Amino acid sequence: MDDPAADIMGATFRALCDHGYAELTMRDIAEESDRSKAALHYHYDDKEGLLIAFLDHMYDRFTDRVGGYGVEGDAELSEDVDATDPDERLRAFISAVLHPPNDGEAREFRTAMLEIKAQAPYQDAFQKRIARFDDFVTETVTELVEAGQSAGTYHEEIDPDHVAQFVLVVLDGAGARHVVAEVPVDCAVASLEDYLDGHLVDANAGRAEPESKASEQLTDGGETTGASDE
Amino acid sequence: MDDPAADIMGATFRALCDHGYAELTMRDIAEESDRSKAALHYHYDDKEGLLIAFLDHMYDRFTDRVGGYGVEGDAELSEDVDATDPDERLRAFISAVLHPPNDGEAREFRTAMLEIKAQAPYQDAFQKRIARFDDFVTETVTELVEAGQSAGTYHEEIDPDHVAQFVLVVLDGAGARHVVAEVPVDCAVASLEDYLDGHLVDANAGRAEPESKASEQLTDGGETTGASDE
DNA sequence: CCCTTTTGACTGACCGGTTGGTCAGGTTGT
DNA sequence: ACAACCTGACCAACCGGTCAGTCAAAAGGG
Numbered sequence: 001m002d003d004p005a006a007d008i009m010g011a012t013f014r015a016l017c018d019h020g021y022a023e024l025t026m027r028d029i030a031e032e033s034d035r036s037k038a039a040l041h042y043h044y045d046d047k048e049g050l051l052i053a054f055l056d057h058m059y060d061r062f063t064d065r066v067g068g069y070g071v072e073g074d075a076e077l078s079e080d081v082d083a084t085d086p087d088e089r090l091r092a093f094i095s096a097v098l099h100p101p102n103d104g105e106a107r108e109f110r111t112a113m114l115e116i117k118a119q120a121p122y123q124d125a126f127q128k129r130i131a132r133f134d135d136f137v138t139e140t141v142t143e144l145v146e147a148g149q150s151a152g153t154y155h156e157e158i159d160p161d162h163v164a165q166f167v168l169v170v171l172d173g174a175g176a177r178h179v180v181a182e183v184p185v186d187c188a189v190a191s192l193e194d195y196l197d198g199h200l201v202d203a204n205a206g207r208a209e210p211e212s213k214a215s216e217q218l219t220d221g222g223e224t225t226g227a228s229d230e
Numbered sequence: 231m232d233d234p235a236a237d238i239m240g241a242t243f244r245a246l247c248d249h250g251y252a253e254l255t256m257r258d259i260a261e262e263s264d265r266s267k268a269a270l271h272y273h274y275d276d277k278e279g280l281l282i283a284f285l286d287h288m289y290d291r292f293t294d295r296v297g298g299y300g301v302e303g304d305a306e307l308s309e310d311v312d313a314t315d316p317d318e319r320l321r322a323f324i325s326a327v328l329h330p331p332n333d334g335e336a337r338e339f340r341t342a343m344l345e346i347k348a349q350a351p352y353q354d355a356f357q358k359r360i361a362r363f364d365d366f367v368t369e370t371v372t373e374l375v376e377a378g379q380s381a382g383t384y385h386e387e388i389d390p391d392h393v394a395q396f397v398l399v400v401l402d403g404a405g406a407r408h409v410v411a412e413v414p415v416d417c418a419v420a421s422l423e424d425y426l427d428g429h430l431v432d433a434n435a436g437r438a439e440p441e442s443k444a445s446e447q448l449t450d451g452g453e454t455t456g457a458s459d460e
Numbered sequence: 461c462c463c464t465t466t467t468g469a470c471t472g473a474c475c476g477g478t479t480g481g482t483c484a485g486g487t488t489g490t
Numbered sequence: 491a492c493a494a495c496c497t498g499a500c501c502a503a504c505c506g507g508t509c510a511g512t513c514a515a516a517a518g519g520g
């Protein structure tokens with residue numbers, strides 16, 4: 001409460017969820033933080049500077065939340081995740097990226113982030129910050145796929161970077177469709193796992209079932225509408 | 231030139247490419263159409279009405295362009311497309327959706343469309359028009375998959391609607407990543423075809439090669455940056 | 461065939477409301 | 491005293507939309 005900067009970041013988050021990016025005004029953020037407009041300009045030069053600081057703030061929160069799933073991350077992830085298996089870590093990472101903790105304002109925040117992403121071509125500073133999110137996901141997926149190859153779980157001839165690019169496409173697509181068409185994000189995850197099963201998992205390896213569980217389709221999932229930061 | 235409505239639609243398209251949706255003003259459209267602001271309000275009640283008419287206009291153009299690939303479409307598609315094979319028609323349809331004719335303003339227009347899509351939660355009229363695009367793609371893909379199953383090319387146990395949903399996710403994701411990260415859309419298409427090969431194509435059928443050409447990866451495609459209407 | 465009226469298309473000037481940002485000054489803790 | 495923090499009032503710029511009036515072509519009537 002008594003840290004102005006952190007307080008303003010929280011107010012920006014709430015204002016962004018309530019009004020979206022396009023209709024976000026400095027007055028909205030000011031009211032949400034119980035401060036005056038001028039107080040915001042005391043801490044940040046202008047609106048653009050405030051939003052950039054907000055994106056940096058969200059990047060820190062994002063990496064803190066899902067950083068543990070990478071190859072260098074700490075093993076203590078969750079109950080039913082085998083920390084030694086890169087395949088399980090990859091799937092857990094994808095699920096974590098797609099399902100942030102605050103389920104309530106999930107779609108609202110995702111909508112605001114999509115609006116900001118759409119501003120990337122006009123705002124060079126925005127593009128750079130968004131690229132940091134993407135690079136983090138890309139690197140994590142790439143490393144996990146490489147680890148899976150070293151462990152013998154994944155095919156050797158697959159290009160890990162190519163897989164990471166596709167995962168990013170599906171992640172962005174799932175988020176976009178959640179915003180635009182109110183489709184739950186899990187629908188895409190099921191098909192993405194089909195893709196992983198069919199093109200990454202080495203059938204000759206130990207515990208992977210190649211074709212049976214793959215086509216286990218949930219036509220309209222449990223409406224676990226999580227909002228990803230990315 | 232002498233049809234005011236069509237002329238304004240064209241001007242709206244150009245203004246949208248130049249300024250994006252967020253910074254699109256009535257003056258921009260007026261200048262692009264060599265008319266006054268008031269002239270626009272003569273033809274359309276307000277800005278929202280003009281944009282809605284524009285979306286309807288784009289829907290007509292879109293269905294005219296890619297409608298021929300559906301099961302009911304006319305067979306004359308292109309040179310090297312076997313009109314009798316639903317699998318080839320599906321892949322041609324996906325490629326057509328992703329690659330509109332006007333390559334020059336490709337990313338600019340796609341950016342504006344992404345901005346508009348992000349407004350769907352706030353503008354109910356926008357959401358309805360965008361849903362028309364999505365429904366058209368969904369139905370086309372569903373019908374083509376069903377046709378492929380009837381022809382014996384595709385597995386029978388696959389849910390066509392589930393496949394269509396995933397195709398839509400990848401299509402939206404590819405478009406979004408083209409806008410945000412300047413990634414060429416073809417990168418995603420290659421992986422999507424891998425998915426189709428692995429989970430739709432019945433290996434027991436005739437001409438489909440199951441595992442060899444599948445992993446033919448283009449790490450950074452020929453930069454054929456097309457802008458889809460959808 | 462000419463004159464009048466109507467109508468569709470359009471313009472320039474203008475208005476109310478909103479937004480990002482500034483500024484002079486005030487309060488509080490150290 | 492001094493710095494960090496904050497406020498209320500204010501301003502220029504801009505945007506969507508309105509309004510009175512212009513103009514040419516079509517319509518209509520004698």
